[in-house]
Amino acid sequence: MGTLALAAIVFSATAVVVRQGQAVLITRFGRPLRAATQPGLHWKLPWPIDRTLLLDMRRRVYETGQAEMLTRDKKNIIARTFVVWRIGDPLTFIQAIGTEGGAEGKLDGLLTNAAIGTLGGHDLSALVSTNPSDLQMDQIESELLASTAPLALRSYGVEVEQIRLDRLALPAENVTAVFEQMRAERRQFAAKYQAEGEQAASKIHSEAELEAARIRAKGLEEEARIRGESAAQVAKTYADAHRIDPELYRFTRSLDSLDKLVTRNTSLILRTDSEPFSLLQSKDKK
Amino acid sequence: MRRLGPPSEIARLAAPLARLLDGAWERMHWWVAAMAVLYAVSGITIVKPDEVAVVLRWGRLLGETPALQRHGPGLLFALPRPVDEVVRVQVRHVWEVPVSTLAPAMTFNDMYIEEGVNTLDPLTQGYALTGDQNIVQADMVARYRVRDPAEWAFYGPKAEEVLRVEVTAAMVRSLGEMGVDRVLSDGRKSLIAMATRRAQAGLDAAHSGLELSSLELTKLAPPAALAADFDAVQSAFIKAQTLQNDAQAFAQSAIPQAQARADAAVQAARGAADSALAVAQGDAEAFRALDREYRANPAVVRERLYRDAVDKAIGSAGTVQWVPPPVGGSYHGFRISIAPGLAGPRPTPDSMSPSPETGSERGEGDSP
Numbered sequence: 001m002g003t004l005a006l007a008a009i010v011f012s013a014t015a016v017v018v019r020q021g022q023a024v025l026i027t028r029f030g031r032p033l034r035a036a037t038q039p040g041l042h043w044k045l046p047w048p049i050d051r052t053l054l055l056d057m058r059r060r061v062y063e064t065g066q067a068e069m070l071t072r073d074k075k076n077i078i079a080r081t082f083v084v085w086r087i088g089d090p091l092t093f094i095q096a097i098g099t100e101g102g103a104e105g106k107l108d109g110l111l112t113n114a115a116i117g118t119l120g121g122h123d124l125s126a127l128v129s130t131n132p133s134d135l136q137m138d139q140i141e142s143e144l145l146a147s148t149a150p151l152a153l154r155s156y157g158v159e160v161e162q163i164r165l166d167r168l169a170l171p172a173e174n175v176t177a178v179f180e181q182m183r184a185e186r187r188q189f190a191a192k193y194q195a196e197g198e199q200a201a202s203k204i205h206s207e208a209e210l211e212a213a214r215i216r217a218k219g220l221e222e223e224a225r226i227r228g229e230s231a232a233q234v235a236k237t238y239a240d241a242h243r244i245d246p247e248l249y250r251f252t253r254s255l256d257s258l259d260k261l262v263t264r265n266t267s268l269i270l271r272t273d274s275e276p277f278s279l280l281q282s283k284d285k286k
Numbered sequence: 287m288r289r290l291g292p293p294s295e296i297a298r299l300a301a302p303l304a305r306l307l308d309g310a311w312e313r314m315h316w317w318v319a320a321m322a323v324l325y326a327v328s329g330i331t332i333v334k335p336d337e338v339a340v341v342l343r344w345g346r347l348l349g350e351t352p353a354l355q356r357h358g359p360g361l362l363f364a365l366p367r368p369v370d371e372v373v374r375v376q377v378r379h380v381w382e383v384p385v386s387t388l389a390p391a392m393t394f395n396d397m398y399i400e401e402g403v404n405t406l407d408p409l410t411q412g413y414a415l416t417g418d419q420n421i422v423q424a425d426m427v428a429r430y431r432v433r434d435p436a437e438w439a440f441y442g443p444k445a446e447e448v449l450r451v452e453v454t455a456a457m458v459r460s461l462g463e464m465g466v467d468r469v470l471s472d473g474r475k476s477l478i479a480m481a482t483r484r485a486q487a488g489l490d491a492a493h494s495g496l497e498l499s500s501l502e503l504t505k506l507a508p509p510a511a512l513a514a515d516f517d518a519v520q521s522a523f524i525k526a527q528t529l530q531n532d533a534q535a536f537a538q539s540a541i542p543q544a545q546a547r548a549d550a551a552v553q554a555a556r557g558a559a560d561s562a563l564a565v566a567q568g569d570a571e572a573f574r575a576l577d578r579e580y581r582a583n584p585a586v587v588r589e590r591l592y593r594d595a596v597d598k599a600i601g602s603a604g605t606v607q608w609v610p611p612p613v614g615g616s617y618h619g620f621r622i623s624i625a626p627g628l629a630g631p632r633p634t635p636d637s638m639s640p641s642p643e644t645g646s647e648r649g650e651g652d653s654p
Contacts, residue, residue: 020346040344128415130463175421179512182508190521197529198526200526208537208541212540219549222548233559237570238570245577252591258595262598263602267605270607270609272610
């Protein structure tokens with residue numbers, strides 16, 4: 001029982017449990033001795049000879065401040081980057097930075113400088129463009145990584161894994177110009193839509209009118225054809241009949257003409273000795 | 287003996303403590319044994335239905351592959367602390383994080399944003415540039431869950447932090463590839479798809495162990511100062527559509543109308559033709575009948591026809607004037623005046639007015 005208790009005391013003084021995602025820096029009399037980066041059980045001499053310093057080895061995100069910079073085509077832009085980083089070399093990290101919180105200040109300067117340098121080598125169209133062949137974001141991000149990662153690891157023991165641009169903006173005074181440009185573009189669009197709409201509408205309108213006119217013309221043509229055929233048919237019918245006796249026809253036609261000539265507006269002046277008055281006259285004289 | 291001195295010295299010094307422990311053991315060994323058993327089984331635990339657990343033995347992740355590392359819901363046999371540590375992760379739960387980095391800042395002062403404000407301060411106002419260098423503002427909500435518990439717990443950065451930056455970067459980049467008109471209309475879906483894909487790639491590269499289950503654009507609009515200009519385009523577009531629709535409506539009524547009118551006219555012509563033919567046939571038939579009659583009795587028929595016609599003419603004439611036959615074969619001083627504006631010729635005012643129906647015995651022409 002006693003030996004068990006003794007063993008527990010000795011174990012707790014000499015065992016170092018390195019948890020997954022952590023590293024432990026073992027210092028001997030304050031001097032960094034080694035870093036236990038592999039998770040599991042490690043050993044040290046008991047306090048006060050060896051001491052331990054716990055380090056969080058998980059990845060972290062750091063976002064730089066927004067900085068104004070110039071692109072190769074002399075456009076002012078405001079950019080911000082973020083990094084995903086972790087402690088790559090605990091020994092160097094502790095020696096160069098000391099505390100975990102101190103890393104961000106060092107990274108900020110490093111990243112801002114890298115961003116200014118890298119973006120200065122590209123046109124704005126490499127960042128924003130509707131033409132896919134202009135865009136060079138992947139290249140820019142890998143350039144940023146290449147220009148910072150080796151330095152960060154060597155100088156600060158910081159392993160930079162990912163750098164990306166998460167802000168692209170314009171200085172306030174340039175925004176006004178962009179607004180003006182956007183307004184002009186909107187006005188253009190509005191005018192274009194209006195013109196196109198009117199044109200399309202009038203095209204539809206005139207096409208419809210043309211079609212209607214064509215239909216009307218076809219109708220008139222049909223109508224005329226029917227009338228013509230009818231007239232011919234009527235004429236033939238009459239001719240067939242009248243051919244039997246042209247003399248009678250002439251006679252009945254004259255009588256019809258007489259009928260047509262005399263209307264309510266006609267004044268007939270007849271001699272009293274003509275038919276039928278002559279009958280009366282002769283009767284009177286009798 | 288001398289050599290063995292120091293250990294026996296220690297033993298002698300420790301003897302009272304050993305005796306104390308032995309005495310305690312004598313009296314309480316059942317208790318101690320029970321405690322020891324309880325301690326030994328204290329590592330056994332239950333993993334809840336929505337959880338996945340991983341086990342750390344002496345701080346080291348147990349299991350060679352991710353599949354072996356994960357322990358699903360149920361009973362989990364682990365050793366007691368400090369040997370084993372069970373880390374539980376909720377893998378089914380979908381977390382939600384608003385991403386407002388590209389959205390307009392809503393501070394107290396901004397509630398009074400008026401049309402006249404003609405700029406945006408990049409330090410306080412979130413926005414992004416589109417591929418055609420227009421400015422748009424976006425507000426997003428990202429939903430995510432833990433896909434790889436071990437990675438999330440031991441390697442990855444803090445979930446909300448990494449999500450915010452990865453989603454923002456993905457959206458900035460995706461917006462930067464598209465024109466503003468595509469972004470604000472039919473390109474929205476592909477914008478979201480593209481940004482989601484990029485954000486997920488970033489999350490994977492950051493060993494976050496997270497899965498972006500959805501990315502929602504709660505707002506995507508041009509800056510408030512330009513809203514009116516964008517609306518004007520919209521209304522111009524709608525107006526153009528209306529114009530075209532009106533024209534279509536006109537076409538849809540004008541063409542059938544013309545067709546109907548043409549059809550009606552053709553039908554009328556056909557009707558007229560039919561009736562004209564019928565009349566002609568009737569007339570022809572009548573003529574043939576008359577002709578048969580005429581051939582039988584020419585003189586009588588001719589006389590009857592003539593008299594019928596004369597009667598009819600006299601009956602339908604407005605005025606009939608009878609004049610005596612001229613003396614000596616010709617008239618002298620016979621005059622007919624026609625008064626203008628009156629229906630039909632009238633006798634001259636200086637002559638006697640005849641009675642219209644019966645006719646006067648003397649025509650006015652009879653005056654010397």
